[in-house]
Amino acid sequence: MPLNLSEELLAIIVCPDCHGDLSPVETAAGGELVCQQCGLAYPVRDDIPVLLVDEARRPD
Template sequence: MALNLSPELLAIIVCPDCHGDLVPRETEDGGELVCQSCGLIYPVRDDIPVLLVDEARRPG
């Protein structure tokens, strides 16, 4: 399943925790955004990024 996020949106959103760049990644459940600075992984549900630190997970 491809992520349906516009390039304009991806150009302006940043990690709410550290303000690092977010990179989209497709998963079996849809997708997620991975912070390139702190490593937090934010879910994308129904093509909407959930940019809440409480909803993010650490890699591992």
């Protein structure tokens, strides 16, 4: 499992901004969960998703 996140967790968490589905993406910095609707990318730190809009990276 990418980013050491369980399938069960990925099935229930959604973007806190638009409620879109999140997909795990591995990056050089570790990883992030990217919203498939609005594009916000939420960091995953120490295998814990940081689902705060203020911490999210905006799409380019």
